[in-house]
Amino acid sequence: MTTTHLIRAAETTDGTRTDVLVRDGVVVELGTGLSAVGATVTDADGLLLLPGLVDLHTHLREPGGEGSETVLSGSRAAAAGGYTAVNAMANSSPVADTAGVVEQVQALGERAGFVTVRPIGAVSQGLAGTHLSEIGAMARSRAAVRVFSDDGSCVADPLLMRRALEYIKGFGGVLAQHAQEPRLTEGAQMNEGALSAELGLGGWPAVAEEAVIARDVLLADHVGARLHVCHVSTAGSVEVIRWAKSRGIAVTAEVTPHHLLLTEDLVSSYDARFKVNPPLRRAEDVEALRGALADGTVDIVATDHAPHASEAKCCEWDAAANGMVGLESALSVVHHTMVDTGLIGWADVARVMSVTPAAIGQVAGHGRPLAVGEPAELTLYDRQVTRTFSTEHLAGKSANSPYLGRVLPGQVRATFHQGYATVTDGAVVESEIVARAARLVESAAALAAAEEAIDR
Numbered sequence: 427m428t429t430t431h432l433i434r435a436a437e438t439t440d441g442t443r444t445d446v447l448v449r450d451g452v453v454v455e456l457g458t459g460l461s462a463v464g465a466t467v468t469d470a471d472g473l474l475l476l477p478g479l480v481d482l483h484t485h486l487r488e489p490g491g492e493g494s495e496t497v498l499s500g501s502r503a504a505a506a507g508g509y510t511a512v513n514a515m516a517n518s519s520p521v522a523d524t525a526g527v528v529e530q531v532q533a534l535g536e537r538a539g540f541v542t543v544r545p546i547g548a549v550s551q552g553l554a555g556t557h558l559s560e561i562g563a564m565a566r567s568r569a570a571v572r573v574f575s576d577d578g579s580c581v582a583d584p585l586l587m588r589r590a591l592e593y594i595k596g597f598g599g600v601l602a603q604h605a606q607e608p609r610l611t612e613g614a615q616m617n618e619g620a621l622s623a624e625l626g627l628g629g630w631p632a633v634a635e636e637a638v639i640a641r642d643v644l645l646a647d648h649v650g651a652r653l654h655v656c657h658v659s660t661a662g663s664v665e666v667i668r669w670a671k672s673r674g675i676a677v678t679a680e681v682t683p684h685h686l687l688l689t690e691d692l693v694s695s696y697d698a699r700f701k702v703n704p705p706l707r708r709a710e711d712v713e714a715l716r717g718a719l720a721d722g723t724v725d726i727v728a729t730d731h732a733p734h735a736s737e738a739k740c741c742e743w744d745a746a747a748n749g750m751v752g753l754e755s756a757l758s759v760v761h762h763t764m765v766d767t768g769l770i771g772w773a774d775v776a777r778v779m780s781v782t783p784a785a786i787g788q789v790a791g792h793g794r795p796l797a798v799g800e801p802a803e804l805t806l807y808d809r810q811v812t813r814t815f816s817t818e819h820l821a822g823k824s825a826n827s828p829y830l831g832r833v834l835p836g837q838v839r840a841t842f843h844q845g846y847a848t849v850t851d852g853a854v855v856e857s858e859i860v861a862r863a864a865r866l867v868e869s870a871a872a873l874a875a876a877e878e879a880i881d882r
Contacts (some may be wrong), residue, residue, distance in 0.1 A: 429846055429863070432462050436470035436806060438796060439773040446475070448802040451845030451867055456798060468850070470806050473839055476776050478510025478803035479757065480783040480792050482602070482680060483577070483656060483728035485749070486512070486543070488534060489527070490519025495733040495823050497531060498857065500753070501540035503731070503822035505848035505855075507753040508805035508838040510541050511784065511792045512731075516548035517578040523548035523559035525567035532569040538857070539864025540848045544789055547571040549590045549601060553579045558590060565597050572788045575602035577656055578703075580638060582608050587642060591651035600652040600678075600786060603642055605663070606704065610634035615744055617690045617705045625694065627743070630705045632660040639663050643670035643677050654786060655679040657730050659704040661714035668723045678786050680728035681715050683752055683759035684828055688712075692828075698739045698746035699828045702732075719778060720769040726783045729756045733824030751827050754820055757807065758834040766835065802845040808837045808852075821854050 433446040435458075445460040446453060481504065487495040495503075497514070504512050514531050516522035522531060528545035535543020547564040551557045553576045564571040574594055581587045581603060594601050611634045616622050618629025639655055643666065646653035655667065658679045670677045684702060689709050692700040700706060718724040732749025739746055752759075760779065764770045770778075784793030791801040813819065815829040841849040846863035848855050 430465040432465040433468045433470050436475035438475050439776050448845045453800050453802050473806040476805045477780040478805050479508045479779045480511045481729050482513050482783045482787050484512040484731045486514045493735045497534035498538040499823045501538045502854050503753040505540040505841045506821040508757050510803040510843045511789045512541050513544045513546050513787050515577045516546050521548050521552050523551050525563040528564050528569040528571050529567050539860045545569050546573045546575050549574050549576045549581050561593050572599045577604045580604050580606040588645050591649045595651035600654050602654040602656050604656050605635045605638035607634040607638050616693045617707050632662050636662040639666045643675050647675045652676045657682050659685050659707050661711050664714050664718040678725040680726045681724045682730045683756045686763040696743045701746050702750050703748035726778050729753050734826050739826045755829050758836045761836045802842050804842040806840040808839050811837050
């Protein structure tokens with residue numbers, strides 16, 4: 427079966443307008459005035475064409491946390507936000523610390539068909555931080571894991587961290603660290619400072635993040651391994667990373683949309699939608715993070731999409747779970763905080779939300795240039811509209827968004843994954859239709875491989 431889409435009059439990140447003809451998952455022609463018999467036509471006049479977004483930090487919760495999210499529901503949320511690939515963190519139940527679990531997660535993503543789901547493997551068994559997980563087995567598995575993280579917990583033991591860096595270096599992987607010194611953050615409920623003292627909440631000091639990053643960039647340099655720093659949240663962390671990069675250390679870093687926009691002042695409401703780890707910081711930290719993303723010290727935006735069932739958030743602050751959903755709103759928040767402020771342009775947005783995260787995570791076929799022969803992983807974005815963000819804009823199972831009721835710019839109008847539509851006219855395509863399209867792509871790929879084998 428041939429799947430053909432014609433996108434008409436889209437604007438690229440360099441300001442040019444073009445038609446895009448997609449057939450069987452690949453861009454086959456670019457130009458103006460294109461036509462194709464039987465093609466599904468998308469009118470993209472006035473819409474921005476971006477490479478499909480790639481998230482390096484997503485919590486899909488399955489297996490074990492299906493009450494908050496599943497691979498299917500999280501994939502739908504990702505597509506709604508313009509994403510075509512996500513990297514699923516390992517803190518599921520059971521933990522993704524074996525080849526069997528990461529292969530299960532990948533298979534669930536393939537069956538859903540909305541995005542490429544790349545599992546992240548745990549660094550330590552059970553995220554306990556005492557013994558290394560089955561790193562080699564996960565790397566050799568069908569899932570071919572290349573990113574490892576104990577996110578949600580810090581790899582606090584320096585010896586275990588060194589051993590993990592050495593092991594992962596052997597096959598060109600990357601270790602993504604959740605930088606949080608546990609002894610300095612016991613009982614922490616929010617950013618440490620004058621406001622935490624005023625509210626009587628336990629403080630999470632900036633140095634608890636900065637000290638771990640400083641240790642780990644030195645370990646990465648000593649070993650010669652690749653380090654990625656998750657959800658950087660303080661101005662001091664920015665300076666440590668900037669210093670490490672000036673020394674040529676192989677470190678990359680991410681910032682979340684919420685740390686680019688929201689500040690600790692919101693905690694005064696005791697609304698648990700604003701409870702997150704690392705916590706919302708000072709306005710000065712937000713400013714430093716925006717500058718660091720603009721100048722390249724921080725490499726990418728990653729959502730840290732962390733869905734929770736309502737009972738985990740609709741409760742007292744100290745009992746509430748940490749985390750926010752962010753896939754559906756991330757592009758709008760970056761638009762608001764980085765583009766509307768003049769700090770970066772749309773080509774930079776493509777770099778920090780698609781090209782570079784795909785490169786760090788080694789997600790093949792994503793973050794590619796718009797060119798004939800390239801995979802059709804594409805997003806169409808309307809920059810002209812604004813919307814009051816509401817639960818109607820959420821496509822996952824959980825509603826713990828910090829942006830509910832906030833006016834945000836922009837709206838994803840269409841998302842194409844493997845050449846078929848997962849979002850059209852701003853609405854997520856029905857799951858059965860997407861799953862059927864994914865099976866057709868899989869069958870076509872298997873047939874092509876069989877024909878190639880015969881020809882050899």
